[in-house]
Amino acid sequence: MTTAWRKSSRSSNGTSCVEVAFAGDDVATRDSKNPTGPMLRFTARSWTGFLNEAKTNRLSR
Numbered sequence: 001m002t003t004a005w006r007k008s009s010r011s012s013n014g015t016s017c018v019e020v021a022f023a024g025d026d027v028a029t030r031d032s033k034n035p036t037g038p039m040l041r042f043t044a045r046s047w048t049g050f051l052n053e054a055k056t057n058r059l060s061r
Contacts, residue, residue: 007032 005019017032027047030039042050053059 005030005035 005021007017007019011017011032019030019032019035021028021030025044027042027044028039029042031037
């Protein structure tokens with residue numbers, strides 16, 4: 001997958017950041033400390049569902 005990766009503007013210069021890339025109907029995430037390592041891919045629908053749950057604090061640790 002060749003695309004532009006981005007970090008949240010809220011991540012500042014921290015070392016524990018997740019990067020996100022949008023490619024067609026897929027959303028990919030990876031650890032910014034290991035850009036050549038594994039990534040997780042989601043459908044746009046799954047990603048939207050995850051974000052909605054996170055924004056409403058319905059995710060448990």
